[in-house]
Amino acid sequence: MTGPRVVVEADGGSRGNPGPAGYGAVVRDADSGEVLAERFASLGVATNNVAEYSGLIAGLQAAAELNAERVAVKMDSKLVIEQMSGRWQIKNAGLRPLAAEAAALVGKFAGVTFEWIPRERNKAADALANRAMDEEAGIARKEEPAPKSWAPPASLAEATRIILVRHGETPLTSQGRYSGRGDVPLTDEGEAQAMAAAGRVAGISRDIAAVLSSPLSRCTRTAQLIADEAGGLPVTIMDDLIECDFGAWEAKTFAEVQERWPAEMSAWLASTSVAPPGGESFQAVAKRVRAALATVLSAYPGKVVVLVSHVSPIKLILRDALAAGDAFLHRLFLDAAGVSTMDVWPDGNIAVRSVNETAHLR
8 A cells, every 4th residue: 555645845044144043844745735743843043044944844754754655845945946856056054964864765755846935825834934043032932031111213114225236256256347237147156046045035024025036037036046036036127226337448457457547447436427438337227226215115015026126236335325425335345145134214314234244155
């Protein structure tokens, strides 16, 4: 007699990425949909991806305990599904032991399939993962209770949270070359970075209203991975989020530009009104980026919005938010797939919460 065919729905999450984490897994009868087993647990401090793999392992272990013959795994983590399907490499060394453990469990069944599903179709596993994190948080609160008189400012709910994400690595990024309007794709490393950024964004908020992107493919691909991780949201193109046009300096290194255009480079570094030969000044970029941000704040008041863009637009947004001078533009470094976050209130007040987060890339 053969064992049952089951569906494993698994999920995991981290409030901070890394932060307090937990996983959940539901095993259902493939024919009736009846819940046969549930698993959930907290993990202490971990990343989203570790939590997601832990949910998969727990689900497969439960299926094995039920003597299942065939398993259909369904998760809203594109990274786990693609890696377990063999289509993506596992470059994060911390995930390899978990993937190996999951692969060993897969070998116990006659057949296992992996399918990515939108988050709204994975609510049961997501609820269990959040239950695990909530219960762990409840224990922490008992040990260190918050003052009863404390309450968040009423205006906090009115803020629009803007999550700024630079695209993942491209061939020009890795070589330190100016990359403006040229439509260069992500490298394999850039794909992995973008997935990691998607996990970090999910750690900031599980309730994202929109994912907006520069029209260039290195951004739209990064944005798509973020949107998938956010539950299958559409990606909306905003042309004004495109990178500065570097004109004749496109695909050149700083040293090459300084050697061939020393006077123009000095003038460009000294003033945001100066454009590279045949290109666009930072003042012009700032004007269109401010218009784009105003549109976002008008369209999504009090919501969480992700903007996927390039170095220059993100630097200019952060410069304005921090009321910094123009020297800020040449002193701030933004990593590929780095994440920055700020809150903007209707009265114009701004709180920059983070700049160029990169812990998710390690």
